[in-house]
Amino acid sequence: MSPGLCARDDEVLDAQRAFRALLAGLARPGTVARLPAALPVPSGVDGRLAQIGQVLLDREVTFATTGTGPLARHVAALTGSRWVDAASADYLLAGGERPLAELAALPAGTPEFPEAGATAILSVGRLLAPSGDAGTGLTLAFTGPGIASEARVRIEGLHPENLDTFVRRNVDYPLGIDLFLVTPSGDVVGLPRTVRVSRLGPV
Amino acid sequence: MGYIAARGGVEAIEHARHLVRYFRLRGGSAPLEVRQIQDQFRLAVDKVMGEGSLYSPFHAALALKQTEGDAAEAALMLRAFASTCPRTAVSYVVDPGEMHVLRRISAAFQEVPGGQLLGPSRDYTQRLFDFTLAEERDAEVQAYLTEHAPAVLPDPRRPLPRFPKVLDVLRAEGLLAPLPPRPADGEGPFDVTRRALVFPAPRSARLQTLARGETGGLLALAYSSMRGYGDVHPTIGDLRVGWVPVRVRHPHGGAAVLVGRVLVTEAEVIARFGDVDGSRGAPMFTVGYGLCFGHNELKAICMAVLDRAMNEPEARAPAESEEFVLAHVDPVEASGFALHYKLPHYVTFQSEIDRLRAAQRQAAHREAARDVGA
Amino acid sequence: MSVRELARDAASARGYNFAYLDEHSKREVRRRLLKAVAIPGHQVPFASRELPIARGWGTGGLQITLALIGPDDVLKVIDQGSDDSVNAVNLRALIARTTGVWTTSDARDATIIQTRHRVPETPMTAAQMLVLQVPDPEPLRHVESGETRRRRMHAEGDYSAIWVHLFEDVVRWGEVTAASGYPVRVHGRYVMDPTPIPRWDVPKLDRAETLYLFGAGREKRLYAVPPHTAVEPLEFDDLPFAVEDFGGARCRRCGSARSFLNASYDHETGERSYVCSDTDYCERCAATALLSGEAP
Numbered sequence: 001m002s003p004g005l006c007a008r009d010d011e012v013l014d015a016q017r018a019f020r021a022l023l024a025g026l027a028r029p030g031t032v033a034r035l036p037a038a039l040p041v042p043s044g045v046d047g048r049l050a051q052i053g054q055v056l057l058d059r060e061v062t063f064a065t066t067g068t069g070p071l072a073r074h075v076a077a078l079t080g081s082r083w084v085d086a087a088s089a090d091y092l093l094a095g096g097e098r099p100l101a102e103l104a105a106l107p108a109g110t111p112e113f114p115e116a117g118a119t120a121i122l123s124v125g126r127l128l129a130p131s132g133d134a135g136t137g138l139t140l141a142f143t144g145p146g147i148a149s150e151a152r153v154r155i156e157g158l159h160p161e162n163l164d165t166f167v168r169r170n171v172d173y174p175l176g177i178d179l180f181l182v183t184p185s186g187d188v189v190g191l192p193r194t195v196r197v198s199r200l201g202p203v
Numbered sequence: 204m205g206y207i208a209a210r211g212g213v214e215a216i217e218h219a220r221h222l223v224r225y226f227r228l229r230g231g232s233a234p235l236e237v238r239q240i241q242d243q244f245r246l247a248v249d250k251v252m253g254e255g256s257l258y259s260p261f262h263a264a265l266a267l268k269q270t271e272g273d274a275a276e277a278a279l280m281l282r283a284f285a286s287t288c289p290r291t292a293v294s295y296v297v298d299p300g301e302m303h304v305l306r307r308i309s310a311a312f313q314e315v316p317g318g319q320l321l322g323p324s325r326d327y328t329q330r331l332f333d334f335t336l337a338e339e340r341d342a343e344v345q346a347y348l349t350e351h352a353p354a355v356l357p358d359p360r361r362p363l364p365r366f367p368k369v370l371d372v373l374r375a376e377g378l379l380a381p382l383p384p385r386p387a388d389g390e391g392p393f394d395v396t397r398r399a400l401v402f403p404a405p406r407s408a409r410l411q412t413l414a415r416g417e418t419g420g421l422l423a424l425a426y427s428s429m430r431g432y433g434d435v436h437p438t439i440g441d442l443r444v445g446w447v448p449v450r451v452r453h454p455h456g457g458a459a460v461l462v463g464r465v466l467v468t469e470a471e472v473i474a475r476f477g478d479v480d481g482s483r484g485a486p487m488f489t490v491g492y493g494l495c496f497g498h499n500e501l502k503a504i505c506m507a508v509l510d511r512a513m514n515e516p517e518a519r520a521p522a523e524s525e526e527f528v529l530a531h532v533d534p535v536e537a538s539g540f541a542l543h544y545k546l547p548h549y550v551t552f553q554s555e556i557d558r559l560r561a562a563q564r565q566a567a568h569r570e571a572a573r574d575v576g577a
Numbered sequence: 578m579s580v581r582e583l584a585r586d587a588a589s590a591r592g593y594n595f596a597y598l599d600e601h602s603k604r605e606v607r608r609r610l611l612k613a614v615a616i617p618g619h620q621v622p623f624a625s626r627e628l629p630i631a632r633g634w635g636t637g638g639l640q641i642t643l644a645l646i647g648p649d650d651v652l653k654v655i656d657q658g659s660d661d662s663v664n665a666v667n668l669r670a671l672i673a674r675t676t677g678v679w680t681t682s683d684a685r686d687a688t689i690i691q692t693r694h695r696v697p698e699t700p701m702t703a704a705q706m707l708v709l710q711v712p713d714p715e716p717l718r719h720v721e722s723g724e725t726r727r728r729r730m731h732a733e734g735d736y737s738a739i740w741v742h743l744f745e746d747v748v749r750w751g752e753v754t755a756a757s758g759y760p761v762r763v764h765g766r767y768v769m770d771p772t773p774i775p776r777w778d779v780p781k782l783d784r785a786e787t788l789y790l791f792g793a794g795r796e797k798r799l800y801a802v803p804p805h806t807a808v809e810p811l812e813f814d815d816l817p818f819a820v821e822d823f824g825g826a827r828c829r830r831c832g833s834a835r836s837f838l839n840a841s842y843d844h845e846t847g848e849r850s851y852v853c854s855d856t857d858y859c860e861r862c863a864a865t866a867l868l869s870g871e872a873p
Contacts, residue, residue, distance in 0.1 A: 213661070279627075279629075286627045395624075396626075536633075539634060542631060547656060550694050550695060550839065551756065551758075554775040555756045558754045558755075561752045561822075565752055
């Protein structure tokens with residue numbers, strides 16, 4: 001086995017832990033999982049989006065971002081993945097606090113190949129347990145596979161339109177897109193296309 | 204119960220491993236040198252390289268030594284080893300026109316441009332035992348090489364002979380459809396080891412799967428096509444064995460760099476004519492293509508026949524069905540699954556026994572009901 | 578020295594990447610697993626790698642485990658319910674050698690259990706994952722031999738062929754004769770092959786605490802059942818799904834009548850008796866019975 005093939009060992013184990021967080025999040029929507037520390041990134045680049053990009057992207061898949069800024073260049077150089085238009089991308093890496101036309105454009109797969117539906121990874125402000133009072137942000141209740149009865153999360157920094165787009169893209173199961181929300185502190189929530197969402201607040 | 208006795212499994216495996224080594228050595232004969240296998244079993248080595256999908260005569264020879272000549276096991280070893288090798292580059296498309304030809308025959312015409320070059324072939328010998336081989340000695344071998352090698356080796360001062368392709372001649376005469384356009388730059392072949400294959404398969408995926416295919420499996424399917432489960436009627440336009448140069452792009456500067464030569468066998472087969480895309484309504488001959496590592500004429504010919512058979516618009520026989528052929532020719536998949544039946548299946552079998560007893564009870568009830576009714 | 582450093586040193590000392598697979602291969606498995614979890618019961622094609630273990634002998638389950646496993650995991654590997662079955666020993670050795678993880682036979686202590694043909698008798702928790710080795714991922718294989726046509730059937734949710742097949746069984750034999758690998762419907766949508774687990778184990782998949790991951794290395798498919806997801810065996814209203822019936826037999830070693838039993842024939846006397854297939858459960862059961870003086 002050529003030693004030159006492996007990434008630094010820390011990177012190998014960090015990628016494994018990061019993947020386990022993504023898997024845990026997606027398998028139990030609404031539970032908040034924790035990513036390990038992210039590597040430093042150039043300015044203008046969201047470190048958490050780059051971190052998840054590094055876990056999942058390489059030459060075999062394509063990705064989109066909003067515009068072709070530092071994030072796009074950094075991720076392409078880091079992973080070898082090709083930057084493309086959202087309409088043909090396997091992955092979308094973007095900030096979630098502004099409405100994303102890209103989210104509406106992502107492929108949703110085909111009846112024969114529903115797994116070709118894209119994965120969107122959006123950065124948000126915070127992921128919290130729902131608070132007694134309304135609090136800021138969207139308070140959501142989730143039901144569906146992975147959830148015993150219901151799971152609730154309060155999300156700050158996700159534009160409500162993005163949530164609506166996500167729900168709309170997934171009405172035709174098994175077609176659809178899958179979503180990860182990640183915060184600067186490394187909290188992550190996974191929402192598979194099977195999840196049912198109701199908005200509890202703000203009213 | 205010894206097979207699964209608590210703590211017995213590990214010991215049993217250890218003993219089985221010892222016995223493997225013992226059975227390889229117990230004859231007491233001189234240990235085989237890997238070099239001997241590479242040199243004197245070159246066709247076995249070539250077969251394993253093709254099926255193992257790794258061009259390395261040394262590793263193929265070592266695998267044959269380690270597996271005591273079990274070609275399926277040897278191919279598995281090469282595949283697993285190849286899996287661990289880093290992919291540092293994708294070569295430029297190899298041009299078979301640059302082949303240093305060792306052997307070249309065509310069945311299509313009595314004389315062909317460039318001529319027929321028989322090369323090393325047993326095709327023209329009688330299959331009688333040469334018992335002197337049982338007594339072959341080092342001294343004789345050295346004497347033989349000293350005397351005959353100079354006449355066999357090509358004169359480096361003379362340019363390599365060129366052999367124009369018979370298919371190109373047919374194209375020029377309008378009997379074969381023109382070649383399709385080359386894929387755009389950057390659009391590489393489909394790699395079945397890096398992307399899951401789904402049907403319908405791109406042609407590069409088909410050819411790659413056939414190139415990795417087990418010679419016997421390909422033979423059975425191609426033979427079925429030749430015998431009437433299909434309608435290919437192949438004529439060999441060109442069958443070549445020789446070394447082709449492999450070049451990659453230098454990472455600094457981008458020049459094409461020669462990294463070595465590989466021995467390959469290439470078969471171009473002309474099949475019965477039909478209406479062909481790109482021929483503007485005129486009937487044309489159709490083509491099958493096969494290329495594999497090493498000197499393996501049987502495999503290249505069968506590849507070409509199957510390539511052509513799978514081009515039939517409607518599969519009326521197993522060899523014409525891409526789904527059937529591509530799913531069943533891989534040596535590692537096929538042998539692995541066939542042999543996996545050796546694994547314990549007692550839980551599933553217990554479940555089958557339960558179902559059989561239930562069905563027997565049902566049958567008994569029906570018998571009883573019939574007797575009552577009678 | 579941390580467990581992490583120990584693992585790293587153990588792996589690199591042998592010249593292997595941690596968990597044997599290169600990062601590119603792990604990435605492919607990881608990507609596909611996420612899609613599998615998002616679409617419960619749907620077979621996701623993946624670029625299955627070749628490993629130094631024969632195809633058909635667990636390379637799919639192995640690739641999943643190697644992509645998941647970290648130095649803090651505790652690994653259990655079973656075959657037919659037994660930790661000491663030769664193939665389980667071999668797989669466990671490969672994984673342990675290339676990761677340095679702790680291995681165990683105790684189903685309560687493991688964080689990852691890789692299994693062939695059984696779900697452990699001991700109920701699994703949310704902190705654990707079960708990785709199942711799949712010989713054939715396709716529940717429709719015996720009713721439709723063409724892969725393209727099968728894909729269309731799954732796409733359209735058209736499972737009439739398999740219902741007809743089950744019905745013909747009942748007409749012919751009076752019973753559904755599907756023994757192990759009983760077809761199930763997942764999340765009300767995809768019909769899935771749960772691997773050749775006995776019918777005994779099928780109810781354990783339904784609305785479970787645990788994530789189930791399925792790997793078919795030779796056929797190059799991954800699929801998954803998330804926790805708390807409906808997994809329903811295909812059954813007729815008037816012929817409900819039934820598990821195996823051991824006719825009141827008990828395990829010769831621990832006395833259990835509540836576990837899947839294997840018949841075995843004494844190699845000297847030829848006498849038939851039954852033992853638990855799940856050896857870990859059996860040992861614990863026998864120990865409990867010894868202490869309490871009662872059979873479970």
